[in-house]
Structure formats: structure tokens, C-alpha cells
Amino acid sequence: MIDTLDLHFLGAPRAIAAFLVRGPAGPVLIETGPGSTLPALLAGLAQRGVAPEQVQDVLVTHIHLDHAGAAGWWARQGARIHVHAIGAPHLADPSRLLLSARRIYGDQMDALWGDVLPAPVERLRPTTDGAVIEAGGLRFVAHDTPGHARHHLVYQLDDVAFVGDLGGVRRRGRPLVRLPTPPPEFDLPAWSASVARMRALSFRRIYLTHFDAVAEAAAHWDVVTELLPQYVGLVKTALEAGQDRDAILAEMTAWEGRRLAADGIPPGEWPVYASLGPAGMSVDGLLRYWQKQGQAAG
Numbered sequence: 001m002i003d004t005l006d007l008h009f010l011g012a013p014r015a016i017a018a019f020l021v022r023g024p025a026g027p028v029l030i031e032t033g034p035g036s037t038l039p040a041l042l043a044g045l046a047q048r049g050v051a052p053e054q055v056q057d058v059l060v061t062h063i064h065l066d067h068a069g070a071a072g073w074w075a076r077q078g079a080r081i082h083v084h085a086i087g088a089p090h091l092a093d094p095s096r097l098l099l100s101a102r103r104i105y106g107d108q109m110d111a112l113w114g115d116v117l118p119a120p121v122e123r124l125r126p127t128t129d130g131a132v133i134e135a136g137g138l139r140f141v142a143h144d145t146p147g148h149a150r151h152h153l154v155y156q157l158d159d160v161a162f163v164g165d166l167g168g169v170r171r172r173g174r175p176l177v178r179l180p181t182p183p184p185e186f187d188l189p190a191w192s193a194s195v196a197r198m199r200a201l202s203f204r205r206i207y208l209t210h211f212d213a214v215a216e217a218a219a220h221w222d223v224v225t226e227l228l229p230q231y232v233g234l235v236k237t238a239l240e241a242g243q244d245r246d247a248i249l250a251e252m253t254a255w256e257g258r259r260l261a262a263d264g265i266p267p268g269e270w271p272v273y274a275s276l277g278p279a280g281m282s283v284d285g286l287l288r289y290w291q292k293q294g295q296a297a298g
């Protein structure tokens with residue numbers, strides 16, 4: 001049984017999820033959300049009769065704070081934290097991760113993300129491509145899926161998968177798909193290859209951290225595949241026209257606004273989408289991508 005736990009990020013429903021997977025040997029948690037949503041996560045578990053000490057295994061798709069910000073807390077409760085091998089050192093010592101985030105979020109850091117505690121090294125389980133994780137009496141297969149970040153994993157459980165940010169943002173009951181493209185590791189070819197690889201596995205259902213299950217997995221991957229070059233192309237065209245970051249951000253924001261309106265998303269919900277991969281961060285990731293392409297060409 002898989003339960004979606006709504007973490008009510010910034011008080012909004014259907015923004016960030018964690019997933020409770022009930023196995024024959026106990027519960028498994030997929031994603032922790034940020035420290036700021038830990039009370040909501042614990043309340044969701046309690047409503048389902050699960051106490052924190054019962055959770056022995058936590059799987060995080062990657063180390064961005066909206067996915068793994070509370071991982072250190074869970075590790076300190078005794079849970080094993082399964083995380084990409086590249087990301088594991090940053091959960092043990094999150095100082096660089098926090099420094100980078102503070103440059104982006106400034107004085108909003110605490111309100112957005114709450115406490116980010118170092119995870120005891122002995123509780124971390126660095127995970128690589130193809131690893132089989134035995135947890136809760138279940139077998140999860142980890143798939144290395146870079147593109148959004150180098151430290152991104154998809155976790156397969158039989159014919160379903162927990163896909164983190166590889167599948168972008170698609171809130172339950174809404175058609176719109178947005179792709180968060182943060183710096184410094186957004187990589188178009190890698191993301192495209194990761195999507196193609198996951199599509200080939202023909203999952204019956206995929207679970208998006210933002211937000212919930214998608215039954216039409218193949219159709220969803222089609223949308224992601226079509227969107228990736230649109231995001232990249234918008235910034236490339238703007239750069240070729242000599243636009244600066246502010247102009248590109250304005251154009252990206254307007255484009256996203258048109259997409260929200262076209263898909264019938266009520267204006268009152270637009271701020272929720274803006275909080276999940278803010279446009280400024282996505283623009284910076286795309287600018288960084290094109291900068292690296294130029295360096296490689298030179």
C-alpha cells in the first residue's frame with residue numbers, strides 16, 4: 001500500500017509530498033520534505049498509525065531541501081537514509097548545501113526550509129545505479145537519473161516508481177507540467193536520456209514529489225520530453241537576442257503565466273507553482289547550462 005502524505009508546504013495543499021509505503025516488515029518513507037514541514041509529515045504518519053521509530057528506512061530521490069531537508073532528523077531517530085552516493089556527503093555535512101541555498105533564498109531560508117540537521121554518517125546508505133534496497137520486506141531498485149541534478153535517483157518498486165523531480169511538477173487534478181531547472185547541474189541531454197530510460201521500463205504508475213501519482217506514465221513522459229527543449233530554447237533565443245537576466249526572467253515568467261492560464265489553473269494557485277522551482281532559479285539553471293555549453297565549445 002502506498003499513501004501520499006501532503007506536507008502542506010507554506011500552507012499550500014498538493015505542493016510537496018512524501019510517500020508512505022507499507023511493506024510486510026514495516027513502513028518505508030520515500031522523501032522527507034524540508035524541516036519546515038516535519039510537523040505535517042509526523043501528523044500524517046500518526047493519522048495512519050505510524051510512529052517515527054517504526055520507520056527504519058528512508059529513501060530520498062536527491063538532496064535538494066524540498067526532498068531531503070529533514071533527512072538528518074530521520075537519521076538521528078535511527079533510520080537508514082538511502083541517497084545517491086554523490087549526495088550522501090552533503091547530508092552528513094550540509095554546510096555547502098546550506099551556503100548555496102542561502103545565497104538564493106536569503107532571509108527566507110528558515111521559513112522555507114526549517115532546520116537542516118547533519119545526518120550521522122553511519123546512518124547513511126550511499127546508493128548507486130542498479131542497487132537493490134531491501135526495506136520493509138520490499139525490494140526497491142535505484143536508477144541513476146541525472147538531468148535535474150547529478151545526485152538524482154528514481155526508485156522502482158515492482159511496476160511503479162518514485163521519480164522525484166525527473167517528472168517535473170504536476171499537481172494532482174491539474175494538467176499543467178512545469179520543469180524545475182535549477183543551477184548548477186541542469187543538463188538537457190542527461191535529463192532527456194533519463195526520461196527515455198524510465199519510459200522504456202513501462203511503469204504502470206509514477207509518483208511525483210510535486211505532486212502525487214500519475215497513472216498515464218507514458219503520456220506524462222511525452223509531455224516532459226516535449227517541454228525540455230522549450231525551456232532550453234526560450235533562454236537560448238533570448239541570449240542570442242542579447243537579453244540580460246532580468247529580461248529573460250520577465251519573458252520566462254510571462255511564458256509560464258500563459259501556460260498556467262491556458263491550462264485553466266486558477267490565479268489563486270499560481271503562487272504555489274511559483275514556489276516549486278521558482279522562475280528565477282530555473283532561469284539561472286538554464287543560463288548556467290548555456291554558459292557551460294559555450295565553455296565546452298570554446
